[in-house]
Amino acid sequence: MSATSKSRPPGRWLFDLGNTRLKCAPLRADGGVGEVLALPHRIEDVAAAMDAALPARFEVAYLASVASPELTATVLDALSRHCGRISCARTQPRFAGMTIAYARPHKLGVDRFLALVALHRRGGPALSCGVGTALTVDLLDAGGRHLGGRIAPSPALMREALNARAAQLPVSGGDYREFAADTEDALASGCDGAALALIARSVEEAARLLGSKPPLHVHGGGGERLLPMLPSARWSPGLVLEGLAHWATAELDPLESPPC
Incomplete structure (x- = not known):
């Protein structure tokens, strides 16, 4: 990510935390997924990688995690230093016609x-x-x-x-x-x-x-x-980040979205 893009951070970021890697991307104004970053996944260095790659501050983080509770907690702690609101996606029985x-x-x-x-x-x-x-x-x-x-x-x-x-x-x-x-x-x-x-x-x-x-x-x-x-x-x-973008934009107000 360039210094210019970090100086004008988007308001919302998407995070897909799996068992083998962490992918993140800004949520574009049109609801699409911006440039995707793949970050180190190890619990001992994922926080430092996030601090180096992400804007200093942004509005909301949307997280989808299937990783261990320990790794998820580490990522949540790192995100809390960058934004005031973190919302975790959860499986729902029905969503947007699905x-x-x-x-x-x-x-x-x-x-x-x-x-x-x-x-x-x-x-x-x-x-x-x-x-x-x-x-x-x-x-x-x-x-x-x-x-x-x-x-x-x-x-x-x-x-x-x-x-x-x-x-x-x-x-x-x-x-x-x-x-x-x-x-x-x-x-x-x-x-x-x-x-x-x-x-x-x-x-x-x-x-x-x-x-x-x-x-x-x-x-x-x-x-x-x-x-x-x-x-x-x-x-x-x-595909997962794309679905997370739909999940995020379906919320009327990020302040009403479910916290982690």
Whole structure:
């Protein structure tokens, strides 16, 4: 961010705190998402990174967090030094014409909820696929009805879990092969392949339920790696922030928005 942009800070900022990274962006006057910043995620240095990247003062922070309570608290403390109001997005059973499938809304991660909000605003139907620490899939019909979803380990988490039980199996490296001839490629092929199979099954079942194949939107830090093997997928990396922007602008008054 340039010194000029910091001298004229926007009034509202959006923050997407996941299990693997923190993304933030100014909320534009037209309700859109401004330039996205990706900041260090470690609990010991995230506050310093925020202090360096953010304007000294701004009006309101909107936070969506699925991270640990400890990391969330650290981010909230850092935000309190920059703004007078912090509002945390929470999953709601109905929002702006979109209805979730979960009977207990708090059990649907707010990141999944906000991705569905964004896709509904774009116009459904749609299949949302988030690839972060977990791999999540959620189906939305044309009327804004969430038909449910899936949660599985992401390829990266699969690699970490295997390494934790068998240290000789590396957590990174290798390329996708249909039938690999070395361990690194076999690990990449097996873990990526498991994710791809789950996504393919979800697309197939979504088409059966809806009568036609919905667009597949991939987002999350691990999603880009899978894109070459998902030729019909749409890369939507800012989907959660986009949904958070809709959530923020739907509030009549930021001072009436729910505090964290």
